[in-house]
Amino acid sequence: MNRAIDRVEVPGPEIRVNEGDTVRVTLVNRLSVGTTIHWHGIDNTPAMDGPAGLNQAAVEPGQDFVYEFVADPAGSRMYHSHTDVHNQVALGLYGPLIVEPREADEERVYDREYTIMLNEWDLELTPDVVTGKAPKVDLPLITQGVRWTVECALSACAAKGRANYWALATRGELRLVVDGDEACLEDFEAAAAQAVGDGDLAALTSTAQQLALLHDLGFRTGLVERARQIIDETKQQLSRLLGAPRETPRHVVLFSGHMIDKPDRPQPRLPENKAEAAARASIDMRPANHGPWAQLAIIDTIRDGELASEGLGALESARVSAPYDPQLALAFKNRGAAKDLAQHHRPPRGG
Numbered sequence: 125m126n127r128a129i130d131r132v133e134v135p136g137p138e139i140r141v142n143e144g145d146t147v148r149v150t151l152v153n154r155l156s157v158g159t160t161i162h163w164h165g166i167d168n169t170p171a172m173d174g175p176a177g178l179n180q181a182a183v184e185p186g187q188d189f190v191y192e193f194v195a196d197p198a199g200s201r202m203y204h205s206h207t208d209v210h211n212q213v214a215l216g217l218y219g220p221l222i223v224e225p226r227e228a229d230e231e232r233v234y235d236r237e238y239t240i241m242l243n244e245w246d247l248e249l250t251p252d253v254v255t256g257k258a259p260k261v262d263l264p265l266i267t268q269g270v271r272w273t274v275e276c277a278l279s280a281c282a283a284k285g286r287a288n289y290w291a292l293a294t295r296g297e298l299r300l301v302v303d304g305d306e307a308c309l310e311d312f313e314a315a316a317a318q319a320v321g322d323g324d325l326a327a328l329t330s331t332a333q334q335l336a337l338l339h340d341l342g343f344r345t346g347l348v349e350r351a352r353q354i355i356d357e358t359k360q361q362l363s364r365l366l367g368a369p370r371e372t373p374r375h376v377v378l379f380s381g382h383m384i385d386k387p388d389r390p391q392p393r394l395p396e397n398k399a400e401a402a403a404r405a406s407i408d409m410r411p412a413n414h415g416p417w418a419q420l421a422i423i424d425t426i427r428d429g430e431l432a433s434e435g436l437g438a439l440e441s442a443r444v445s446a447p448y449d450p451q452l453a454l455a456f457k458n459r460g461a462a463k464d465l466a467q468h469h470r471p472p473r474g475g
Contacts, residue, residue, distance in 0.1 A: 135241045136203070136219025143198040143226040149191045151183055156255060158182030161191060162206035163221060168193050174206035182207045198225035202241070211254040214246055267302055274298065289318045289327045297334065300351060304344055312351050316358035325366060328359040 141147055153159055160182055162174030172193045176182040183189045204218035220239045252258040277291035296311030312331075319328045335352045339345065 134216035135243070136217070138220045138222060138239055139203065140222040140224065141195045142224045143195055145195045147191075147193055147195050150188055151191065152188045153183045153185055156185055156251075157208070158184045159205050159207045159212060159217065160189070161203055163191070163193060163201065163203050165197075165199060165201035166193060166221070166223075167196050176207040195223045198223045200239070208254070211249070214244075214249055215251065215254065218243070267298065270294070271298060287314065287318045289315050289322060289324060292318060293327070293331050296351070297331075300344065300347060301338070304347065306347065308347065309350055309354065312354045316354055320358060320362050320365070323362070323366060325359065325362050328355055328362065331355050332359060 139147075139149075149161070151159075151161055158176065160174045160176045160180060163172070170179045172191050173179045174191075180189075201221040201223060202218060203221045205212035218241070220241055222239065248260050250258065253260045274291050274295045277288055278295070281288045281291060292311050292315035296308040296315060299305040299308035299311060315331070316328065319325070332352070332355050335348055335355060338348045339352060
């Protein structure tokens with residue numbers, strides 16, 4: 125395919141190639157800021173993968189960059205900016221990338237194929253907002269939206285007969301920061317009581333940090349100090365109830381991410397000892413009080429198949445002194461790795 129694209133459309137134009145094709149794309153940056161392209165879902169080399177500041181420098185305004193990669197594997201993929209992702213992708217720098225399989229599925233017969241891309245569109249997010257030339261929305265409108273959200277959350281909780289720490293604490297912060305209303309203290313007291321019931325020390329710590337920041341800024345010092353006293357005293361009480369936190373972890377987990385090559389990749393993108401080196405580095409960085417009972421596991425959070433031989437074997441070859449559980453690694457090698465790990469290996473309170 126030899127095609128010049130010089131028009132504005134959202135999403136970007138579809139790129140359709142065949143599995144195994146060599147794809148060459150020249151990015152000419154006519155924006156006022158730097159950008160790059162990430163080829164999402166493609167088994168790419170790091171130099172052609174797109175993350176600015178990690179795999180390549182951003183392509184600056186007026187510059188160009190040639191991306192070249194092999195279209196593999198087949199499937200419905202996408203391309204998108206990988207520079208200031210939250211803003212540039214939200215403004216429309218993305219498009220479909222379809223890789224047709226090398227061998228067609230003759231059992232699937234259809235008259236026409238449609239490609240649909242869905243994305244949320246923020247009408248307030250404009251190029252001027254992203255570049256700092258204009259504010260996104262004014263503070264009163266933001267405050268109004270937060271108030272409405274909090275009141276909805278509190279109403280839903282009341283209907284269910286239970287409280288919500290974050291709704292109470294957020295209303296307290298609104299009343300403190302925006303209104304300067306002493307009623308905020310009632311919200312902080314109710315939130316603190318809920319945190320004790322939930323055993324949620326992290327929630328109290330988060331609110332304490334917010335109040336400490338307001339204190340350092342010298343903002344409504346009298347009211348802030350009274351709110352801090354409520355939260356800090358409750359935090360101390362809950363800490364005593366929960367007991368001292370664990371000084372050593374129950375499990376040490378090494379997430380491989382998607383930068384470990386598949387064991388059967390014909391041309392490895394990374395050194396063969398990548399997984400072993402990662403395992404050794406993790407072992408070397410263990411605290412001195414790590415404990416002989418800790419478990420180690422390499423977990424693949426992106427795609428199946430990359431873990432089996434290279435990942436698990438790395439820990440054995442690194443001669444880990446602490447035991448590790450291969451089943452732990454195998455059980456959590458899917459996209460829900462972190463969530464599953466938290467559910468199945470939740471530490472005790474204070475852990």
